[in-house]
Amino acid sequence: MAHVLLRHRDIPNLNQLDVYQKNGGFEAFQKAVTAMKPNEVTDVVKASGLRGRGGAGFPTGMKWSFIDNKNWPHYVVANADESEPGTFKDREIMESNPFQFLEGLALASYAVGANAAYIYLRGEFWQVAALLDEKIADMEKAGLLGEKLFGSDYSLKIYTHLGAGAYICGEETALLESIEGKRGQPRIRPPFPPAYGLYGKPTIVNNVETFTNVPLILAYGAEWYKSMGTPDSAGVKIFSLSGRVKKPGNYELPFGTTFRELVYNYGGGILDDRPVKAIMPAGASSSLIVVDDKALDTPMDYASVRTLGADLGSASVIVIDDTVSIDWVINKTIHFFKHESCGKCTPCREGNHWMLHLTERIHSGEGSQNDVSLLLNVAKQMQGKCLCALGEFATMAVVTGIERFPQDFQKAVKA
Amino acid sequence: MTKQLTLTIDGVQVTVPEGTLVVDAAKMAGIDIPVFCYHPKMEPAGNCRMCLVEVGRPVIDRATGQAVMENGQPKIQFMPKLETACTNTVSEGMVVLTQTEKVTEGRKGTLEFLLTSHPLDCPICDKGGECPLQNLTVEHGPGKSRFLYDEKQHLAKHVPLGELIWLDRERCIQCARCIRFQDEIVGEAVLGFEARGRMTQIISLSEPGFDSVFSGNTSDICPVGALTTADFRFGARPWELKASASICSQCPVGCNTTFNTRREAKAGGEIVIKRVMPRQNEEVNEIWMCDKGRFAYHYAESAQRLVKPTVRQAKASWTDAFDLVTQTFEASKSDVVVLASGRLSNEDLFNLKSLADGLGGKSILYTDMGGGNLTAQVGVGQGTDLGKLGKGDTILVVASDLYEEAPVWYLRVKQAADRGATLIVANSRHTKLERFARYAIRYANGDEVKTVADLQGDSKIAQEFANAQNAVVFFGSDGLGLNGSANLAAACAKLLQDTKHVGKANNGLIGVWQRANDQGAWEMGFRPEADLASAFKNKIVYIVGADPAGDDPALALALKGARFIVVQDILETLTTHMADVVLPAQAYTEREGTYTSGERRVQRFYAAVPVHGEAKADFAIAGEIGRRLGLNTENGSAMVTFDRLAASVKDFAGLDTNKLAEVKPQWPIVGRGDLYYGGTTYENKQGLGVQLSTAAERGEAVSLPEVRAESALRPREDQLLAVPVTKLYDRGQTVASTELLTQRIGEPTVSLHPETAKRLGVAAGGRVSLAFNGLSAEALVKIDDTISAGVVLVPRSMGLAVREPVSVQVLGLAEAKVS
């Protein structure tokens, strides 16, 4: 099947503007600006069933329609922070298929009436930012960005913005604060960005992958897009496969592909052909799925993965085999979250600090069964009390790890 | 009128205005929701997660828009998670539960988390005993911790943010109240967070550290003992302190304060003031005060205090001193000149005035600023509250640097501008308030009056001023002397009168006086005198609460021409050294009295500490002299004196001490059992004071003086003009005795325009010599590119006696000499 998002794998040099344009590039944008009303663009996206690819899976078209039309100007922000451990899809898009992403961003901006769009990249992506700056300059030269596009009244500028390397800035309100030059800390919500976003103005924040879907939806229509994937989760998704597999990497597959297909057909199976023990479907912030035949045959879409007690999230599938002890896994994830907690709210700041002490103790063999139950209790004490999702995410692997893999912890603690 | 909404909190029905936060609505209903990061004066932050409650909202039928009913009651849908009461605004029909098991568990969890990183060193913590974290842990927290003490992270406990405020990093709970106070309320973002997660720490972003004159307030609102003041550090435990109400005597704002007193071994077991705290008065200082008011009280316990009368510089008894003074006064009657300052209370000034009038002598107010006769006519009306000014209102601040002269007014005016009031700042230089002004006018020195007159034209600013719902004008003496400020006051009064912004609340003229009770002195009939030298010549001079000889060598010289000098003061000064008779007076901490603030609010202060030595209250001394001269002056009770004052001074008619002591409910509620809500500011139980009515308000004829077109001196091509400006921390008697402020007082420093500095060959931090009025002095140089190249800004009360703008010879000094 031809790729939808990773089209550069089919078409060489797609990151060159002329090549991209030869392959139908920017036709959708031109058509939209010259022949469609902004809300018509939103309607098409709404009809396509596209859901946000950043993790929460919120219907994209619906988000766009929430924009407050009484308050101007509007902004569109691309979340290219991609800092979830195990996620590396946006980088490939931006490096190899940048124009499709930029066109999607431009279409979204047109749909919500934004004349300025920002791409927020994590600090480590400075090379990607430089590349995008080049591509944006190419587009400006070609008259695809700037004042009065295609003879219409519509103007658009796209800016890249580098963060300083903080996981929390992937959270949309912290990201907005960071663009504004403030400390990257999440805001109180509501109000949500479509009502109160960048500089207090209505703002749409979407993931890079989400935007990259939009040009082809506009080009081929909502029905075409819906024909891929499942009714609940339309279209295709890039699965970032990592962990104990033979061929880790990005795989663009329709929603509904099973874990088994991903791991064995595409990933080439497990190193040393050992059995799969657990899967983290959404990077470090996901719940641990106990893997058996039923789990392996579960289709990967938002609803089905939920039946396994986990969320598909950004679909960064980390595969864990039986050589890995789960207490090591949660020690790793907590180490990450403790390091990345922004420190604004109490449960996340103090809870992760405490959980790290406990997981360190358990993992080093110094812990007791009491420490394991205390760890579980501390994680649950954090749940539902944090200001943003980071604190919740931190507890996911801990709670599911201890509850679903008790034997690993029994082995880890002192007798 | 905002829409009123009704909600139910723990079964209690509460009706509050739309937009009220759940936590405040609960407070209004008498239900306490514990908080750490929320403060009623600031925007919610949602950091601490202590205020988690269960929130339910009525289910609305999408089709009909009506509430879904269930058993005759609206169906309530509760949120699955606990919600923060500090970030959720109320909605119609909302149901809030604050006492359920889920909420209790939530609070317990939050406290356990907070305590994992808290050092639990309450026994040595200054906040212990009035600590929100301590109190809420007792009330809601877990009995013991499951966190291993050995795993606690240890951080620095002794970090000076500035020289006034110390940070204990272990105790900090990252609520950001201090940061938000500086950002939102003061508008000086000098504090910030550094690093993230558990490593998040408060740091000072300014040089010098914590460069704000409101720093002490952060210690009041800190919900733990993380921020302590250098002054009170380990001074006492809060429960050992006695509270006495007072009024700050440092500036004309008249902040309501509380003295916390305790016995001290160092003072020989006497009761001394351990700290000064703000006392709530929402119409004056809200719950804030400035660092000068908070820390500069030490002068009253200075070693320079006068404790016994002296006659010709030899210790004498009161009887002898009174005898000599009375005889001298008796013999020369109308030759007696009383020179008094606004440091004195209304009662003191009333008795002094009665004495002067009884003798047929002269009474002079010791000040370099005029216009007090106008504030009594077109001053702000009764019921004025700067906290009520907002959209549609206009505030003009002219020739005044409120930040340096009356910090709490700066705070209040800045906040009015935040609420949407049009702020016009007119000055000859940049001042801190300018940043919040919609219109910043920079005039050339000498153009003050013209600038104000121009506000009556057709310009946009003039229109905005004229059409404002309410308009208040602050005028000061920045760059001006007595003559210039008096003329400026007349111009401001005319502007207000012509635009009909007089005679009603929230409208009128406010003088940013140089001393706390200058307004009161004007009310009592004291008037300044431009030429003090000739006023002293061959007279019997009775100087009360002033140090002219110390302030200005020219005045010291002038005093030599006096026949007989009686000085009544609390501290030994150059003037007392020249006196024939010195009468020791009590400090305002040792006695009762009233002050009249710049907004003409009469407020009572009370005795807090025992009297130093044989000192007597100023009014009592004047009263006793009066009696001995056969006048019917009160010499015993300050309050009896006030009653007499009220009976004879028209604007005070009908006032009595009870009226001054009246209180009414104030919002936010502070200072009760729940210190976590508003901080440790004291609740006002001793009186909010009474604002005097103005002549315009009473419908009396207002007679405004002619505004003279020519005003203060202008700089000339061929010479520099030294103009006086006010510095908050100066070398005045009431500040310099506080060692803690030495660094902030610093060296005398004059400001020069970069071009002038270049011409003189000096750079910032360099040294210059100044010669003016036949005197010479040295000073450090500061560069200010917002001033005119023809002027030198000279700070008042820093040893450089510039009372009026005066031409000056400035020479750059190559070598830095130690003065």
Add this chain to the structure above:
Amino acid sequence: MRVIEPVWELGRGLARTFASLFEKPVTVQYPEEKREVRPRFRGRHVLKRYENGLEKCIGCSLCAAACPADAIFVEASENTDENRFSPGERYASTYEINMLRCIYCGFCEDACPTEAIVLGDNYELSFTDRRQAIYPKEMLLEPVPDAAMTTPRKVEPGVYQRSVPEMKDPQD
């Protein structure tokens, strides 16, 4: 018979008296001889030191708060490594107990977070003047065995940072 009975009784009584001459005397020859006090006796207060000589008292004033007779007066100041009295930041710069007011209830002991104040076994308190009844810190403080261990003293910087040096997890 009636005569013998009183004589008999008298003799019995005298015998008892006589016998007591040979019993061990109960009276203690105070002040030459001092009786040992009971383990829980509450006598004059002592301010204890750590083994290294630093004062245990941190000047927290909780004893004064607990005192029902208002007999204790404490003032605190800040330690420096140059001039250290006690571990941590705070020490008692003034510590006075009015022995005439004290009722020897021991609440101060109970309130003390560092076990600095202990009611000792000294009951020999006598004054000829009311002012003498106020015992200052110098009189209350335990003597040091070695002059080098006295307070205040200069210590290595950064060592004595905690005012409550050995804080352990509360155990059941």
